[in-house]
Amino acid sequence: MRIRIDLAYDGTDFKGWARQPDLRTVQGELEAALGSVVREPVAVTCAGRTDTGVHARGQVVHIDLTPELLTAVAGRYEGLPTDALVRRLNGLLPGDIRVARAYVVPDEFDARFSALWRRYAYRIVDSVELVDPLTRNHVLAWPRALDIEAMNAASAPLVGLNDYASFCKKREGATTIRQVTELSWRRQSDGIIVGTVVADAFCHSMVRSLVGCLIAVGEGRKPVEWAEEVLAGRVRESAVIAAHGLTLEEVGYPADEDLGARLAITMNRRTEDELDG
Template structure:
């Protein structure tokens, strides 16, 4: 058996998330259907993580086992000919059979986009949260600094999450301007359910003066979802990259 790793981009607007669900359109479902058309095999696609409904990706990583002899460099073209236009395979690589997209991931990069225009930008409506209020970027950057490092992120996790260990390492939280767009880029070892969206929503509350930047350490320490800010809408979030140790590839 061969283990094929794909780098996949998708517009999450019309999907019920990444993970396959009965009778619902999902990214995993579309990928598995395309592979089945190409190989005749009922494969299981393993993703690096489950993006929620409406969340996008530029660099989602998946892998699957196949006995197909399709040359690895032909996989992107072959897959894209059998995928809908809102899912694109950007790259393919043959990896060791032991490689696992989820368990071997050493880090991820997400980006959250905010449209700060007085009126919504119609061309950003699927990819940015419209926040037509003045935001204090310096305050947001101060707060972002408090979110870096290793912390228990219970306050920044969906309260319904079943995971008990909510300690994660965040390496960088950058707040950058590009015209009317504000981009919050978060890099870390891994992320909890809704964690980046809650971080983005909290930073917007900081920018609007609703939360003081110096409150962030106390919010983390509280381990209470109610202490952090709003959960930003899904459509502003995109998974940019998934990182792996070179010895795993």
């Protein structure tokens, strides 16, 4: 029985998502809580492995449990067994992780490979009057004013199916070709600048590298055309901006009947031939 779990966390005090020996991670805390509830080891698969200091409102994971184990978790709880699982997990998890919901999904569902898109937000304040110490762990305080129109103009050529090698920490055997469907900036009524990035997937440090590049344009250190030149160069040269302004907001999935087809697509490694097409 496959179960989807939606959760949120404040990444400030975690060494990223992925389990690491002797380090506090989100996966480590969640698997420990699941093991206590189920009384046996439970491995989780997530939609996106967030880096150290990155937050999430819409992280998705899946686990596999037998019906018997889920029934045992529910005990005398009168609601759905998955609701009992949520209650028991939140009773054990630390305050910087909360499970929002859990429910049974088709066996073809995979939190990572079934995803159609991930949406991240990066938050910045560029005026000393707007810096709020209560949000210092979630909003980047930038010392110079940013030109949102210039950042949006520089962002436009970065949208599409591209090789984002210039914005990624390369991993052996992994492709850096991604489909970015949105990269935009807006200033909220409270003055906070929010950058939204949506893509089918992201490679390591890609969002923070994109943000670093566009901030350089926004403060006038680089011309608008520079971002497109960096992309075309396929050589990493933009700075990776601080992690704490970044939040995984949402992950989108296909309808249940399309899960199998989606899995076949994402398991097929992309090549440069697609770019030529």
